[in-house]
Amino acid sequence: xxxxxxxxxRLGALPLALLLGLAASAGTAWAxxxxxxxxxxxxxxxxxxxxxxxxxxxxxxDPSGSSLALIDATGNPVATAAGPVxxxxxxxxxxxxxxxxxxxxxxWTSLDxxxxxxxxxxxxxxxxxxxxxxxxxxxxxxxxAADLMATLxxxxxxDGSSLLRVDLDNPAGVERxxxxxxxxxxxxxxxxxxxxxxxxxxxxxxxxxxxxxxxAVVIVRRANVFDDAQAAFDFNVDPASGAPAFS
Numbered sequence: 615x616x617x618x619x620x621x622x623x624r625l626g627a628l629p630l631a632l633l634l635g636l637a638a639s640a641g642t643a644w645a646x647x648x649x650x651x652x653x654x655x656x657x658x659x660x661x662x663x664x665x666x667x668x669x670x671x672x673x674x675x676d677p678s679g680s681s682l683a684l685i686d687a688t689g690n691p692v693a694t695a696a697g698p699v700x701x702x703x704x705x706x707x708x709x710x711x712x713x714x715x716x717x718x719x720x721x722w723t724s725l726d727x728x729x730x731x732x733x734x735x736x737x738x739x740x741x742x743x744x745x746x747x748x749x750x751x752x753x754x755x756x757x758x759a760a761d762l763m764a765t766l767x768x769x770x771x772x773d774g775s776s777l778l779r780v781d782l783d784n785p786a787g788v789e790r791x792x793x794x795x796x797x798x799x800x801x802x803x804x805x806x807x808x809x810x811x812x813x814x815x816x817x818x819x820x821x822x823x824x825x826x827x828x829x830a831v832v833i834v835r836r837a838n839v840f841d842d843a844q845a846a847f848d849f850n851v852d853p854a855s856g857a858p859a860f861s
Contacts, residue, residue, distance in 0.1 A: 734801025
């Protein structure tokens, strides 16, 4: 506790001009072009396949280092062609054939035209008429998060989509629980969970719709605690059975 007070006191003693300079440097260092609007929307359930996959970014992108790919439930890329683009903040692809029913993952990479920084992330949608997700079974693991113990459960929701649940051994003062999902081929996404109503926090947006290895970081924010508590997990989804398993 004393360390936290001292740190804030030292920051408060810095000249205003220096603080503004530090803030500007941090903003510049972490500036990236990120999706502002997308179509189809994340977690959309569509009765007919989309003709185009479109992302509008919050900053201009350089096409030479930006890409947009569509991945099916087996983890294989779907053949697409460059779609119509308006302006320098938009990326678009069109599937070269009608998409079969099932879940799809949109994998985007952006190269910011203004600062040269690259970002990568993903989201999912479903074409109705077939399986909604790839998950089959349940896996559970525990990991320390600062002075907490976090339990992560991976399973299928009632409709077959992926469901990740976080439970904490001491939920007192918890204000927010997030999960940062990532894999080397898809980048990462920082996602908010929702209270489950029975003491846990649930991420039920079908984000895990591609088999293979995944990395998840549970991030817990608590009242009156300066640093977020974090717990890291590695898990794999079997491509044949859909069974999740922790490494």
